[in-house]
Amino acid sequence: MVKRKLGALEKVEADLPNLQHKIRRDPKSYIEDFRAQHYQYESHREIFMAAPSAATDTGIISLKELIDFISHVADCYPEILKDFPQQLIDMLMQHHLVLEPELREKIVGSIVLLKKKDLLDSATLLHTLFPILITTPSKTLRALLFQKILSELRQANSKTTNHKLNRTMQTVLFNLVTSDRTSSKGLWAIKITRELWKRQIWTDAKAVEVMKEASLSQNEKVIGGGVRFFLGGDKEREEMEDESSDEETLDIGRLRHTLQINKKSKKKARVAEKAMATHKKKERKKNQPHPLNFSALHLLHDPQGFADSLFTKHLQNSKAKLNLEQKLLVLQLVSRLVGLHKLHIMSLYSYFQKFLTPRQPSVTSFLASLAQASHDLVPPDVLEPLIQKIANEFVSEASAGEVATAGLNAIREICVRQPLAMDETLLQDLVMYKKSKDKGVMMASKGLLSLYRDVGAQMLKKRDRGKEASMGLRSGEKEQRRFGQQEVGGIEGLELLEKWKEEERRKRREEKGLPSDAEDDEDEEDDWAAWNVEDDDDSDDSGEWINVQSDVEIELSDSEDEGKDRPSKKAKQDEAEAKEKEKDDAAQEAKLSTLATTRILTPADLAKLAELRAQASVDSAVNGSRSRRPALPAARHTDDPLTAAEIEGLASLSAAKATREERIAHAREGKPDREEHKSKEGRRRERKQEQGKSTTNKEKARRKNFLMTLGKAKSKNKRSLVETRAVLKAHHDRQKRGGKRGNAGN
């Protein structure tokens, strides 16, 4: 018998992918085939449900493949498959413990696929996946589910924030954390919240609430997770944003250049167009106002209660099972909360008492926490014994250099925040260490000295006060502030703006030929016309100042309670204008301050203000004699934590114990890294090659193969005199003409 010829498709026994492809192209015609496969799936499901654990591989087609096939074409036959998603969900929910891993993964993937095809809503999906995530013992399944849940949440929030979904999910997580405080399942809530916080999908108080509950739980891991979030979550978020923003900086000029040079094709044009579009989009994004993101510490509802319960639950409680590292983390969080929100936990300071000895492991962290926990509303007599103890334990002639440095730095950090805690005799003792041989100790002591020159010069001995401080004392301008006294706040740089406006007006009037001092109302209207920053040509060209603008907004937002934590900072920054102020009389000062109260500052005004402020700071840095002064730690942002490294200070410098490598590394710090020593020419050549540019003629000549030049060199020797003359003449002429082609200009 002659063998029948088989078509390519007929050879395949059971080709589900092929059928899938055909169904996708023409669902109506293949409905019968699909129905058959659906019955097949139903029967296999029946077999499977009869014995879920003993899922044997049945023949050519397994249940896994059928599920895959059906979920891929599910959107073509919604009527036949209306139960299908629920069936999959049931299968997974009931049998995920005994399912074969591959089948399990396939079911999870299919459910997600059905969600993508809109046959399932995301709330159902999350309600299916999340309970399994926290109960399953399988690590691979957990990883898969976690990834799917995250991507689902991200996807749901990609276009607009899906408040409803977020709220339900956050409630689920919150309940998970609060329902059983001893179990470690809360870790999943932490993981999800932290990841979404990092990606700025969840930025609201509810997410912070979840983490707050987590850090108050009884499981060490959960506590650690929650506390770490508060200490590092925001930094992580910022880093993530930076990363994503400088992902690919497209050089648009180069792109255009290559487009001109390279061969033109439709594909290349398309690619270039796409690149241009993304570039434009990015530019637009860059110009958009920065979204306000509050840090987790600011979003807490009841910081006092939170800090109180953290402290009593995990630190004071003798039954708490935390080890030293975890305790330190909790302590850092508590002290940051206290410092940031100016809370009062009186027992916290006496708690520190027993840890303040040089023999205590990681004592610098304790010192840093103590400094963080002190602010200007802490009663000085609470801090005084602590400072006394630090001075007694750490700072003495007999103690090692690092120890004394750490002690002095800690005392300075505390006093920056609460200058009244210092005793006069103690201060004078400590200042004497500025003559120390040890560099670290000397620097730390000088830091303390310069601090008190500013905030309490009368406590210093006369010869230590310095010129400025003594002058200030004599004129009565530098007075030590009393406990609880607040600096009167204002808008930084407002007087600069005022001055600038005045000048502008004068100029305009001079142009018009009017007397420069007369008043008029015109410019008011001009200002209102220039309401928008974009319309204002002054700020149009200064694109780089837009970043600064976000600072202004923050400044404005808390201008009501201004000066809460900035008095010393304010004192510093205002010093640039101190000279001018001295000249000005009190009346003018009153006039300055009325600018913000009598009129509304337009965005254009604010942009100008930012510009002027930046200009002023640059000026003072370049030509001011005051720029010699090191930036004081109080000048940094209040949100930043104080680290143990800052307490240790220059101790690493002071000790001669540093190895050679350490010293080299230290010397290298701050210098631009330079991999190789190469000639300028060599580096230039490399750069050109990187940019895909060609070599010069000279370079080509140098690189030319020796054998190729050999013939000419040989023949040169054999030239007759006449020939030589002709060649030389030709060369001379060519030089005169300016190259082979001649110089077009000549």
Place this chain on the structure above:
Amino acid sequence: MGSSAKRKKEKQKDFQKPKLKVGKAKAKPENFTDTSFKAKAIVLNQQSLHVAAPTSSSQFSHHLSLLSSKSDSQRRDSLAHLTTSIASRPVNSPLPQPVSVMLSSLLPLILDANNNVRTALLKLLKTLPPSDVQDHVAQLLPYVRAGMTHLAADIRVSAVEILSWMVDAAGEAVVSCAGGWIKTFNCFLSVLGWHTEESARWSSNRASFGKSGSRGRPMVKVLGALAEFLEAGIGAPGAPVDDEQHEGPSSLAWPFPLCQTSQHMISESAAPYAYLNLFGQPRDEEGEMYETREDRYRVFSTRFLSAVERGLKSAREEGGELGRASSSVSKVLKAALSYGAGP
């Protein structure tokens, strides 16, 4: 550069053909690694050596375990061995292994890719005593249904064959077990391609995706099986005489004052309370048990009657072998319809 004589020679060496000589071993390639080794003795840690030959029962269970073997011929041979050992056992003696044990390894073979294995399986099934099959119909049916809707036509055909054997052996159980009526009927319709009006109108065989199958006349076989299935499900109840005969001795089993007591006793079937579905998944309409002819007839007339009639009409129009086969189905159908919903 390749100018020097040495270089040229080196280059040429690469392209020289190795000379082969008759009767001499081929030269080893350059990167040849010698993997041969010498050993003084080869030690087998475990050997199962017995003086006595394995008993027939142990051989039976061994072959039963071989049914999940990877090789086709091994499965087929094991099936053949099982068949002969069942068939050749003394009359009225019990099976070497109970059917419930055997089924767990037999069932997946319904969907086996190899034709010969499935043929051997059918042979084996046919040797099983019908009374034993009756209790396991519910287990068998899902596999048979999966086979009937399989992409490969050969598997479809053999599944239909197995179904017709089942109807033969335990017709009542097949149609009345859970999901046995509606689901199986759906499978029939999908094999025949009679589901929708549109698909029934196609002139060619609609169930044609995938391999069309090497064994001929699949449709004819399917129609034959459908006729048997219909007959078992909604065929006019046979002679009532039969019932009376059956009732006769049972009424005698009970002494005089008790009459119809057997109706109140627990039924003698294997799972008398299966219809309560105490332990299984909740059933939907399709998976429900339809135990009486009236139920089945009602379901049939509401769901399938129009599709079957349409399909039969188009089959008759096609004529030939198919038309003849369809006539047997229509005969059964006519009888059932004339009997109606029941007395």
